[in-house]
Amino acid sequence: MPEIRLLHSGFLNSAGSFPNRPAIAVAGETLTYSELMQKAASLAATVAELNVGHDPPLTAVFAYRSVTAFAGILGSLIHGHGYVPLNRTFPTDRTTTMLRRSGCRTMIVDEPSEIQIDEVLAGTDREIACILPHRADTKDLESRWPRHRFVGADRITSCEQHAPADTSPDSPAYVLFTSGSTGRPKGVVVTHANATHYVEFIAERYQITEQDRFSQVFDMTFDLSVSDLFVAWSRGACVCCPSEKAVINPGRFIKQAGLTVWFSVPSTAIFMKRLGTLKPGSYPDLRVSLFCGEALPVQVAKAWAEAAPKSIIENLYGPTELTIACTYYRWDAELSPDLSERGVVPIGDPFPDMLPIVVDERLQEVGPGESGELLMAGPQVSPGYWKDTERTAAVFLVPPNRLETFYRTGDLVRKPTDGRPMTYLGRVDNQVQILGHRVELAEVEAVVREESEIDGVVALGWPPAPGGAGGIEVFLEGSGAPSNLKERVAARLPVYMVPRSFRCLARLPLNANGKYDRKALARRLEAEP
Amino acid sequence: MSVPDAATIQSFVVNYLSARDPAGSLDESRINRQSFDILDAGIIDSMGVLELIGAIEEHFGITIDFEDMDPESFTVLGPFSQYIANNGVPRGT
Numbered sequence: 001m002p003e004i005r006l007l008h009s010g011f012l013n014s015a016g017s018f019p020n021r022p023a024i025a026v027a028g029e030t031l032t033y034s035e036l037m038q039k040a041a042s043l044a045a046t047v048a049e050l051n052v053g054h055d056p057p058l059t060a061v062f063a064y065r066s067v068t069a070f071a072g073i074l075g076s077l078i079h080g081h082g083y084v085p086l087n088r089t090f091p092t093d094r095t096t097t098m099l100r101r102s103g104c105r106t107m108i109v110d111e112p113s114e115i116q117i118d119e120v121l122a123g124t125d126r127e128i129a130c131i132l133p134h135r136a137d138t139k140d141l142e143s144r145w146p147r148h149r150f151v152g153a154d155r156i157t158s159c160e161q162h163a164p165a166d167t168s169p170d171s172p173a174y175v176l177f178t179s180g181s182t183g184r185p186k187g188v189v190v191t192h193a194n195a196t197h198y199v200e201f202i203a204e205r206y207q208i209t210e211q212d213r214f215s216q217v218f219d220m221t222f223d224l225s226v227s228d229l230f231v232a233w234s235r236g237a238c239v240c241c242p243s244e245k246a247v248i249n250p251g252r253f254i255k256q257a258g259l260t261v262w263f264s265v266p267s268t269a270i271f272m273k274r275l276g277t278l279k280p281g282s283y284p285d286l287r288v289s290l291f292c293g294e295a296l297p298v299q300v301a302k303a304w305a306e307a308a309p310k311s312i313i314e315n316l317y318g319p320t321e322l323t324i325a326c327t328y329y330r331w332d333a334e335l336s337p338d339l340s341e342r343g344v345v346p347i348g349d350p351f352p353d354m355l356p357i358v359v360d361e362r363l364q365e366v367g368p369g370e371s372g373e374l375l376m377a378g379p380q381v382s383p384g385y386w387k388d389t390e391r392t393a394a395v396f397l398v399p400p401n402r403l404e405t406f407y408r409t410g411d412l413v414r415k416p417t418d419g420r421p422m423t424y425l426g427r428v429d430n431q432v433q434i435l436g437h438r439v440e441l442a443e444v445e446a447v448v449r450e451e452s453e454i455d456g457v458v459a460l461g462w463p464p465a466p467g468g469a470g471g472i473e474v475f476l477e478g479s480g481a482p483s484n485l486k487e488r489v490a491a492r493l494p495v496y497m498v499p500r501s502f503r504c505l506a507r508l509p510l511n512a513n514g515k516y517d518r519k520a521l522a523r524r525l526e527a528e529p
Numbered sequence: 530m531s532v533p534d535a536a537t538i539q540s541f542v543v544n545y546l547s548a549r550d551p552a553g554s555l556d557e558s559r560i561n562r563q564s565f566d567i568l569d570a571g572i573i574d575s576m577g578v579l580e581l582i583g584a585i586e587e588h589f590g591i592t593i594d595f596e597d598m599d600p601e602s603f604t605v606l607g608p609f610s611q612y613i614a615n616n617g618v619p620r621g622t
Contacts, residue, residue: 246600248575253600267576274579276594435576470576490571500577501549 004200006192007173007226008077010234011037018210018236024070025257026216026241033236036071041159043075043108043131049157050129050149052105054080057171060099061220062086062120063110065241068133069220070229072108080165081106082172082189085220086120088113089244090494094185096123098177101187102386105129121145131156169193175386176223178320179431179440179497187386190223194323197379199230201351205328206261206288206312210236214261215254217247217268222436223320224292228263237261251277254286262286262311265293265436269300272307280306292316292325293436295344295424295467301331317347317424319438321395321407323380326354329421339420344466346421347413354378356422357406358415363399369417373428377404424467432461433468434496441472444489444497448474451488452481456508458516459499462525474499475521477508532617533589539563539610541588545581546572563607578604591617 004010011033014023019034031039047059059076061083063069076083084102086095099107099120105127109117111134121128129149132138138150169192177185202208214232216239218225232239240257242250251272254262262283269291272278286308291301296315305313316325329336329348339346350356357365358372366372384392395408412425427433430441444459456477461469481502482488490498511517533541543560550572559565567578586592593613595603602608 243601245603248578249595249598249600249603251596251600271575271579274582275598276596279596471574487571495571495574498571498574500574 004196004234005169006077006167007195007199007230008074008233009196010199010203010230011074012078014210014233014236021210021236022238023233024067024239024241026070026239027066027243029067030238031067036067036074038159039067039071039133040074040078041162042156043071043133044078044165045157045159045162046131046151046155047075047079047081047106047108048162050106050131050151052129056103056105058082058084058102058104058175060084060086060102060104060107062088062095062107062113062117064088064113064219065244066110066112068108068110070239070241071133072110073220073229075108077167077173078162078165080167080171082174084175084177084187086113087219087221087494088116089219090221091491092116092119093123093492094494096120098185098187099123099128100125101177101185102175106131108133110134117141118144121148124148167192169196170383174223174226176221176320179438179443180391185443186388186391188223188320188382189384189386190226190320190323190382194380194382195226195230197353198227198324198326198351199234202227202231203234208232208235208237208261212237212260213258214239215250215257215259215263216241217250217264222293223324224263224265224436227290227324232261249275249277251275251282254283258285259283260285261288261290262308263290263292266291266296266300267294267435269304270297273300273303278303278307281309283308284310286311289313290316292318294433295465297466298337298340298343298345301336301345302333305331305333315345315347318380319407319409319411321382322354322376322409323382326351326376326378326380327356327422339423341414341423342425342466344424346423348421350376350378351380354380355404355406357399357402358413358422359399366415368415369420371412371414371425374409374411374413374422375399375406376409377402377406381405381407426467432472434461434471437494437496439472439497444472444474444493444499447489447492448476448485448499448502451492452476452485454478454481456516458508458518458521460518460522460525462522472497472499473525474502475508475524476502476504477506478504479506480504532591532614532619535607535610535614538585538589538613539606541585542567542581542606542610545584546570549573560606563605565606567604567606567609585613586620589617590620592620593617 015033015037023033023036059081061072135152138152180186216228242253313331317327318325441459462473509517509520
């Protein structure tokens with residue numbers, strides 16, 4: 001296999017080797033490598049023509065489960081820009097914040113996302129050049145928004161005119177915004193060098209070929225989507241993207257699309273098990289099944305193994321800051337149940353060249369078999385948060401007696417010992433894992449505080465699920481919350497961060513340190529009928 | 530216990546959602562429509578759909594296998610209720 005230097009190098013190789021094989025199936029349409037390449041190259045040439053420069057070297061892609069979304073990502077990369085995915089299922093306020101914080105000057109927009117374009121543009125502080133490939137022309141937008149520029153199909157540059165960019169492997173391949181404790185989302189920068197390390201290892205480990213058909217159930221704002229796309233494309237395989245509805249209960253989609261490689265959060269499998277779509281022998285064509293993003297319950301791994309009897313099952317682990325995933329564990333029906341802890345499958349071994357250490361509060365390494373916070377160094381460590389040196393310095397650091405920069409994951413793990421693999425035990429802070437998303441409870445609290453104008457606010461992950469929580473419940477101090485509080489909070493946070501309900505207490509309980517007693521509040525929830 | 534008809538299930542779902550909407554943001558005429566999407570109102574999330582199914586099974590003493598459900602209409606009130614009426618099985622049979 002030729003070495004891939006940039007995230008999209010594998011796609012370019014496959015476009016040369018397999019021009020007529022399917023690259024993407026989405027929204028009822030299938031595009032070959034050559035067709036997708038033409039669309040991507042013409043978007044790249046259009047971005048170049050707009051001449052917005054490389055400061056910042058980023059293009060926003062405001063598109064979701066559409067040809068434009070995939071071509072837009074590739075087009076940005078081919079032009080030499082990292083991409084910043086924006087998601088119309090998020091509140092527009094949050095989308096606007098991401099666009100502003102990223103500093104992007106170009107934005108590729110698909111047809112269904114256009115409905116939010118006025119709101120998003122209203123919140124921007126600079127000229128944005130918008131590319132809307134579905135539009136015959138953009139005259140009405142131009143008259144509404146004289147301070148922005150627009151390109152419709154009439155002015156899309158032809159793909160022959162794109163010139164290969166001279167992109168450094170150390171420049172951003174994508175910037176993803178994740179939940180931040182101060183109430184401001186933070187942008188994780190992942191470079192081409194970070195991402196290609198992941199892609200090459202995974203493609204080789206699972207022996208991916210052009211015959212494979214990959215699931216694509218993750219939103220593009222979630223970094224696990226990078227795995228589906230670029231691992232598949234690096235070997236000429238086809239990426240199969242189900243509709244938004246089919247993602248909830250994807251059993252039929254797995255069969256109809258003839259998938260061979262599955263990748264999702266464990267919650268999707270929990271759903272399928274509950275809905276009766278994980279029966280033994282259901283998915284005989286699957287040969288690789290990967291889970292990541294949250295703890296994988298033993299019961300779910302067992303059920304999946306029976307439903308997909310010819311598939312290997314691997315549990316991957318990794319925060320966005322360590323580029324998609326950086327440890328793996330192969331499920332073994334006989335051995336794994338005894339090696340699991342707290343009912344969840346181990347996270348196992350680091351990827352090649354990734355170096356894990358397990359430390360106590362003073363950043364001193366703990367002994368084998370002891371628990372502590374996981375820190376990791378190696379080629380997949382992100383250079384940090386976009387334009388935020390303070391928050392970068394807080395978690396990307398050189399521990400005592402070390403030379404390399406490690407990322408502090410905030411995850412509590414048990415260090416491997418005597419043939420027992422590394423296991424995940426939970427979080428060391430107030431982050432919770434909900435449907436695979438890391439949520440800073442402090443961010444939820446900050447938004448609820450602002451919208452309710454009540455100072456005493458505690459958010460809890462509830463009910464407990466293996467390694468995370470099913471949702472969020474909020475306690476407020478005082479006699480009552482505004483009746484439309486949920487609506488107002490929902491207007492600012494993505495759906496997985498919106499509290500399910502609000503409870504008012506005259507006084508919130510305090511612990512010995514004078515802090516809100518989260519444990520006492522959790523006991524209250526537990527005692528509810 | 531026998532399996533209830535679609536109208537009975539539909540009114541159970543509407544009551545279930547209304548009870549979780551203290552602010553009363555649900556529009557009566559909208560929520561009672563066959564085409565109403567259970568997730569669109571933002572009252573419950575996808576995990577909440579599992580809880581709703583659990584509540585239906587508990588209340589009517591039935592179990593439901595969703596293997597044959599069309600995923601595109603899985604969370605749409607009319608087809609969801611009709612599917613349960615057609616495919617629910619009384620417990621213990």
